[in-house]
Amino acid sequence: xxxxxxxxxxxxxxxxxxxxxSGSVLAxxxxxxxxxxxxxxxxxxxxxxxxxxxxxxKGGFRYLLEEGxxxxxxxxxxxxxxxxxxHSSLATGAPPSVHGMVGNVWFDRKLDRVVYxxxxxxxxxxGSGGVDKNTEIDSTQKAAKGDGRSxxxxxxxxxxDEIYTxxxxxxxxxxxxxxxxxxxxxxxxxxxxxxxxxxxxQFVSSDYYYKNYPEWVNNWNQLNKADKFGQQSWSLMFExxxxxxxxxxxxxxxxxxxxxxxxxxxPYGKASGKYFGTLLTLSPAGDELTLDxxxxxxxxxxMGQNSVPDYLSVSFSSTDYVIHMFGxxxxxxxxxxxxxxxxxxxxxxxxDATVGLDNTLIVLSADHGAAxxxxxxxxxxxxxxxxxxxxxxxxxxxxxxxxxxxxxxxxLVKLYSKPYIYLDHKxxxxxxxxxxxxxxxxxxxxxxxxxxxxxxxxxDVKHGRLDDQRVLxxxxxxxxxxRSGDIHIVFSPNTFINDFDGLKVASTHGSPWSYDxxxxxxxxxxxxxxxxxxxxxxxxxxxxxxxxxxxITQPTGTTGEVLKEVVTDD
Numbered sequence: 415x416x417x418x419x420x421x422x423x424x425x426x427x428x429x430x431x432x433x434x435x436s437g438s439v440l441a442x443x444x445x446x447x448x449x450x451x452x453x454x455x456x457x458x459x460x461x462x463x464x465x466x467x468x469x470x471x472k473g474g475f476r477y478l479l480e481e482g483x484x485x486x487x488x489x490x491x492x493x494x495x496x497x498x499x500x501h502s503s504l505a506t507g508a509p510p511s512v513h514g515m516v517g518n519v520w521f522d523r524k525l526d527r528v529v530y531x532x533x534x535x536x537x538x539x540x541g542s543g544g545v546d547k548n549t550e551i552d553s554t555q556k557a558a559k560g561d562g563r564s565x566x567x568x569x570x571x572x573x574x575d576e577i578y579t580x581x582x583x584x585x586x587x588x589x590x591x592x593x594x595x596x597x598x599x600x601x602x603x604x605x606x607x608x609x610x611x612x613x614x615x616q617f618v619s620s621d622y623y624y625k626n627y628p629e630w631v632n633n634w635n636q637l638n639k640a641d642k643f644g645q646q647s648w649s650l651m652f653e654x655x656x657x658x659x660x661x662x663x664x665x666x667x668x669x670x671x672x673x674x675x676x677x678x679x680x681p682y683g684k685a686s687g688k689y690f691g692t693l694l695t696l697s698p699a700g701d702e703l704t705l706d707x708x709x710x711x712x713x714x715x716x717m718g719q720n721s722v723p724d725y726l727s728v729s730f731s732s733t734d735y736v737i738h739m740f741g742x743x744x745x746x747x748x749x750x751x752x753x754x755x756x757x758x759x760x761x762x763x764x765x766d767a768t769v770g771l772d773n774t775l776i777v778l779s780a781d782h783g784a785a786x787x788x789x790x791x792x793x794x795x796x797x798x799x800x801x802x803x804x805x806x807x808x809x810x811x812x813x814x815x816x817x818x819x820x821x822x823x824x825x826l827v828k829l830y831s832k833p834y835i836y837l838d839h840k841x842x843x844x845x846x847x848x849x850x851x852x853x854x855x856x857x858x859x860x861x862x863x864x865x866x867x868x869x870x871x872x873x874d875v876k877h878g879r880l881d882d883q884r885v886l887x888x889x890x891x892x893x894x895x896x897r898s899g900d901i902h903i904v905f906s907p908n909t910f911i912n913d914f915d916g917l918k919v920a921s922t923h924g925s926p927w928s929y930d931x932x933x934x935x936x937x938x939x940x941x942x943x944x945x946x947x948x949x950x951x952x953x954x955x956x957x958x959x960x961x962x963x964x965x966i967t968q969p970t971g972t973t974g975e976v977l978k979e980v981v982t983d984d
Contacts, residue, residue, distance in 0.1 A: 434774030447775040447940055449718035450577065450960060451765060452600060452727045454504060455754065456497060456734035456921065459742060459783035460488065460932035464750050466658065471761030472955050478778055482938030483550050483945045483979045485662055488816045490782065490933065491952050493904060493926040494833050498531040500781025500933075500953070501599040501729065505572040507957030507972035509891040514569035518554035518595070520897045521829060530558035532598045534620075537562035540627060543611030543618035549610070549689055551671065551917055564622040565598050565607075569894075572602035573957040574725050574911075579604070580723035580966035586715055590617075591729035592700045595816070596781070596833045599728035610703065612691035612815050614948040615640035617707050618851035630714035633941070640694055640703060644685030650678050650749055659745045667789020668746075669739040671696065678745060696739055700732040705757050718769030723964060729781075730754060739922040741787030771939050774962060779953050780933035787920040788910060796908070812859045819855050820847055826856075832898025832911060832924065833892075835860075849873070853900050862900065865909040888926040937980045945979050964972040 463475045470476055478484070492499060494517050502515040510516045515531055522529045544561035565572070574587045589601030594609040601607035601623075608631065611618045616635040619627070627635075654660050668676040672689035674696060675681070682693050694700050709730045711717065717724045733750060740746035758778075765774055788796075808824075817823035822845050828838040835856070842849055850873045857869035859961045868885065875893045880886040889902050905911070907927050923930045933953060942958075953975030961968040962976045 424438050438594070445941075445962060446723050447771040448720065448723060449721055449769045449775070449777045450725045450753060451756070451774050451939070452504070452573075452725070452956075452960075453761075453776065453777065453778040454501060454596065454600070454727065455780050456727040456729060456731045457737050457742075457782060457784045458733055458780035459929060460486065460934050462733075462742070462751055463934050463936075466748055466755075469652070469656070469752055470755045471677070471759065472724050474755035475758065476755075477759070477762055478776070478936045478938050480808070481942075481944050482776070482936045483942055485935040485947045485977070486952060487948050487950050488933055488951050489565045489928065489931040490571065490780070490833055491888055491931075491954070493892040493902065495782035495926070495930040496923055496924050497532070497593065497781050498595045498599060499892075501596050502568060504779060504781065504917050504953055505574070505600045505602065505957055506568070506570040506571055507573070507954050507956065507961075507974040508969070509973065511891050511893050512570055512892050512971035512973060514567065514897060515795070515832070516800050516892055516894050516897045517805045517833070519557045519831055520834070521899065522897075523830055523839070528829070528970065530554060532563050532565065532567055532595050533558040533560065534562045534564035534566055534622065535560050535622045535762070537557060537564050537622040537843035539563070539742055540619050540621050540624055543614040543616055543812050546613040548942065549692055551692060555891065561620075562622070563594050563598055563607075563620045565603050566602065567620075567850075568599065568602075571969045573960055573969055574600060574605045574727070576604040576961055576967050576969055577723060577964065578602070581795070584720065584722045586717060586720060586724040587850070588711060588715065588717070588725070589727040590704060590711060590731070591727075592695050592704055592955060593729065597727070605725070605727075608707070608983040610691075610695070610700065610707075612695060615685075615691045625693060625977060628714070630856055634707060634710050639706060640691065640699075641685040643694055643699050643759060644690070644733050645683070647679035647681045648699065649680075649750075651752055654678075654745070655747050659743060659747055662745055664789060664793060667787050667792075667920050668741065668744065669917065671739065676740075676741075678749075680746075693734060695802075696735045698736075698757070699710065700735065701730045701754055704728065704730055706762065712764065712768055715893045718765075718773065721915065723858035725776075729755045734784075736919050737784045738919045741790050743786050744782045744920075758824075763859065770942070774939040775942075775960065776937065776939040777934045777956055777960065778934065778938075780958060782923050783928075783930045783932045784923055785910065785921055785925070785929050785979070786926075788908070791908065791922065810859070811864050815859050816852070816856065820852065822847070826852055831899065833903050833905065835901040836899040837901075849900070860903060865906050867906040867909075868902075868904040870904070872898060872900050872902075875902075885926045888931075935977075937977070947977075947979055951975075951977065980982070 465829040540560035587605030589597040591597040592610040597607040597609040667674040813823040853871035860869040959977040
C-alpha cells in the first residue's frame with residue numbers, strides 16, 4: 415500500500431502546479447479535507463503551548479506539537495494587537511491597513527461617535543441576549559449604539575467566504591465563540607456566527623444570519639448548561655505545589671470582580687447572580703461551554719459529512735479574560751492552559767469520532783499575545799511600571815503648548831481612543847489651521863511624556879516619511895485612512911493602560927512589542943507531516959495557505975504567503 419507521504423510526494427510531482435501570490439510555485443495536495451477546523455485561542459502568547467507541557471496529557475497540545483507543522487517564530491506585523499484586529503487578520507490573511515479593523519473601536523467621523531467594530535444598525539440581535547451595560551466589563555462592547563452585529567464592516571473577503579463561493583454555496587460555514595467579534599469575523603459574509611451572551615448565558619446570533627434559530631440551538635439553550643456552575647467554584651486541577659507558579663506571594667495586582675477573588679478557589683456564586691455569566695467567561699468554564707456548543711453544532715449540522723469541505727471556526731476566549739484578570743504568569747493562567755489542553759483533546763477526540771482527523775485540516779493560532787502583569791514583573795525585581803492616561807496630556811502642559819502655537823488648545827483634540835488621538839477637523843478648519851501642522855506639534859509634545867515611545871502622525875504614514883524601523887512599519891500596517899486617528903501612540907515596552915472603563919486589570923495587550931505579536935501557528939490533521947519550523951512567518955500566512963491547500967482563490971486582500979511545509983513535502 416502506498417503511504418500518505420508517498421501519495422503526497424507523487425502528487426507534488428504529477429499534479430498541476432499552482433502559482434501563489436508570493437511568486438512561489440506550490441503543488442495542490444491530493445484529496446480534499448471534509449472539514450477545515452480553525453481554532454483560535456484568544457491571547458495565547460507563542461510560548462504558552464509549551465510552557466506547561468510537562469503536565470499536559472496526550473491528545474491536546476501534545477497532539478498538535480507532535481503530529482503537526484509547528485511554526486514557533488510567528489509574529490503579527492501590525493501595531494494594535496487587539497482581538498478584532500487579530501481575528502480579522504486570521505480570517506483575511508491581511509493586516510488592518512487592508513481589512514479595515516484598526517481596533518476594537520474607532521471614531522467614525524461621519525457618525526461623529528465611537529463605533530464598535532462589528533456593530534451594524536441594519537441588523538438586530540435575534541431574540542434576547544444583548545449587552546448588559548451594567549455588568550459588561552468589556553468597555554468596547556459598550557461603544558455599540560445597538561445590538562446588531564454583522565461582518566459587513568470588514569473590507570476584505572475572508573477565507574470562509576472563499577470556501578463558500580468556491581464550492582458553489584454547498585460548504586457549511588460556522589463561527590463559534592464567547593466573543594461576538596471572534597465568531598463574526600471568521601464566519602465571514604456567507605457563514606453563520608453564534609456567540610455567548612453573558613446576560614442570558616445562551617448562544618445567540620443576529621438577524622443578519624438567521625430569521626429564526628435552528629431547533630438545535632433553541633434546544634441547547636433550553637438545557638441551561640451554564641447553570642451547572644451555579645454555587646460552584648473554579649478550583650485548581652492539581653495540588654498547588656505541583657504548579658510552576660505555586661510560590662505566588664503578592665496577588666494585590668490581580669483583579670477581584672464581584673467577589674471572584676484574587677486567590678483560588680474562585681466562586682461563581684448563584685446562577686441568578688448579576689455577574690454570573692461574566693464570571694464564567696473569566697475562567698475555563700467559558701471554553702468548556704464553547705466546546706459543548708461546538709460539538710452539538712458538529713453533530714446537528716452534520717459538519718464534515720458533505721460532498722465538499724465544510725468550515726468551522728472555534729475561538730476560545732477564556733485565556734484572554736483570565737490573563738486580563740490575573741496575568742499570564744499566574745496560577746490562574748497556568749491552570750486555565752492545562753484545562754484548555756483537555757478541552758482541545760476532547761474536541762479532537764470528538765472530531766476524530768465523527769469526521770476523522772485524517773479528514774480534517776486543523777490550524778491553531780491566536781489573535782494576539784499577552785504582556786506579563788506589572789505586579790509580577792515587580793516581584794522579579796523590575797522597575798515600577800509606567801501607566802498612561804489622557805490626563806497626562808493636560809498634566810504635561812500639552813494643551814497650553816497648542817494654545818500658544820495655534821491660539822486654540824484642548825478644543826483641537828476630539829478624543830483619545832487607544833491607540834489613536836483623533837483631532838477635531840472642524841475646529842482646525844474653522845481656525846484656518848493646517849491639519850499637518852497640528853498633528854506634528856501635538857505628536858512632538860506627546861513623545862516627551864515618559865512611557866511614550868512614538869507618536870506617529872497620519873500625514874507621516876500617508877506620505878511614507880517614517881524611518882525604516884520594525885515598530886514604525888507595524889504602525890503603517892495598522893493605518894486605514896477612513897478609520898485611523900490623527901496620531902498613533904506607541905507606548906514603551908512594559909508601559910500599560912489598564913483601565914477597563916474604571917476596572918483596573920492585571921494585564922493588557924495591544925502593543926507592537928514581541929510579547930503581544932508572538933503567537934503560535936500549528937497545522938495538523940490530514941496527511942500533514944510533523945515538523946518544527948523556526949523561520950519568521952506571520953499569521954497572515956494562514957488564510958492563503960489553507961486556500962492553496964484547497965486549490966481555491968485566496969481572500970481578496972491577502973498579503974500573506976503560502977506556508978510550503980503544509981502543502982508540499984519538500
